[in-house]
Amino acid sequence: MPLVRDQSNLAAADSDSLSPRLRWVLLGTFVALLALIFVSGAAATRTLREMHEQEQEARRAVASRAQTLSKLYVSIEVYNEDIGRYLGYPLERPDPLMRQQVDRLTSEIESQLDGYPDGRQPEEAALLKSIAELYRRHLALYRSAENAATSPGARGEILTLRTQLIDGSGEVNAWNGRQIQTNDETLLAQFSRLQASLTGSLSIALAGGLLLVVASMAYILRLERQTRSRYDELAQSRYELERLSSRLVDAQEEERRSISRELHDEVGQSLGALLVDLGRLSTNLPADTSEIHERIDHMKSLTERTVGTVRDIALLLRPSMLDDLGLVAALEWQGREVSRRSEMEVAVESANVSDELPDEYKICVYRLVQEALNNAVRHSRARNAKVRVAGSASAIEIEVRDDGRGFDPKRARGLGILGMEERVKRLGGSLAVDSAPGQGTVVKAELPLPVAAGTPA
């Protein structure tokens, strides 16, 4: 048994040192998980905001480009038309109004080319540059055509350039359209990146959470197991304690019985035989040996006193009246004994007490009454005590009542009461001590009887 206990103690010590560590690990994991969820949430929010801003920015850029381009386009269209019309007039009669118009358009186109939004892409810049180039060449041709006599070749070239100009602005427009698409694609890619990173974070959080749950469950289960095993241990040791104390009572009773028997059988018998011999000796002696008679009488009275003492000790250890006369007679005898030896008068009442009670019940009742009366004599200065024992089919009730000075049962609970309680409890009964200072004391006990022993004889 001690071996097993040592092992379980070792196991307990081991888990004691492990428990705090595991607790911290679990707590750390939990905090890390929370942090992960928080950080990935914050990052996602920031990315979304950035994406939104970027999109706005791109939309704004595209819109302003488109606006500028459409204006440029319109201007170029109008310019082209006007140039055409202007060039279509006979050279000898140039229309000054038309000329003015073309000049105005020229400056407009220039300002529009200048006002094209910044941050151009290389491709875009190249396109714009080629438009500006075309325009300048066109303008140069137009100027030269206007100044010199316009040759049909130059005129043709102007028309070609005009077409090229229109195409160029169309290309810019198309590029712009493509740019929108590229932008959208970029956004989409960004968004899916975000999605992927969020999914990743969530997966990690989920996996971590699962891990945490599993670890916590394992931890809780282990704690539960530990608690249960501790509880079992406790219950076991309590059971053993009870068994031990009940065995103690048994052993004490057995020991007393055997000492009592030894005293009665060995010492008592020898003394008894000695008495008989002494008596015989004195009757057989001649009458004139008075000194020897005296000595023999002295020896006889000494032996008688010793017999009395041995008998009293034997009775205290094991009341032989329990065996000879039964419980009720033994209790009555005890009452008379206490009355004889103390200042307290004891009255014993009994009703329906079976003579067939098992020995341990007789002993229990007897010792209970003995202890209660002893307590009353020793501590309470009672003048009267009443013992009442009543049997029924299922139980036996014992009550010992005295008129002494009483005590507070909550504060003073001596070994005597504990001993009574112990005896009563091991037979499945209950004991109550009712007392208060100045009120006397009532000790009440109830013993349930085994089924067969309940019927009064």
Place this chain on the structure above:
Amino acid sequence: MKQTRVLLADDHTLIRAGLRLVIDQEPEFTVVGEASDGRQAVALADSLKPDIVVMDVGMPGLNGIEACRQIRDSMPDVQVVMLSMHSDEGYVLRALKAGARAYLLKDSAEADLTRAIRAASERKSFFSPAVGKVLLEDYMRTLQRTGAEDSYELLSPREREILQLVAEGKSSKEIAGLLNLSVHTVETHRARVMQKLNLRGIPELTLYAVRKGIIS
């Protein structure tokens, strides 16, 4: 001269040997057997048919009081002298109720045994003097405590006379012969004594008489 045949029953060999020596000193007594427990005592009483059984109260197996009851029930002619360590009334009364004639304390067995056997063989009661003393003390204390009147004072001289004779073990017929009264008158007196003293049965009456020192 007719021999009084005695059966000894005690679980202690030494005690039996001592008692045997005492009894053998008297020429009219003879020990016919020894028993070491109650059951054996009953069996030997049945087979040996002794006049007297000297019986220890505390014996293993069947105790002396039960053995006495069984012997008296089946063999009313066999008288029982009880030997005991106890002078307590619980023992005395139970021994009387079981049919014992005499009650001896072991302390004084040697001195009183022959007197007790002789009394029992004449169907008279006998009690160790110490028994009467203890019983009287208990009785007086009870009287003091309860404040009751000593009921003995209530008896008339004739009733006291009859009480003593009944307690000594005499039958109504014998008493009638002794006192020159009719059996009916003796019975009436006896009933009145029982009523005045609040006693039930001869054993209680005998106990009372021992207690009062009327007989010993």
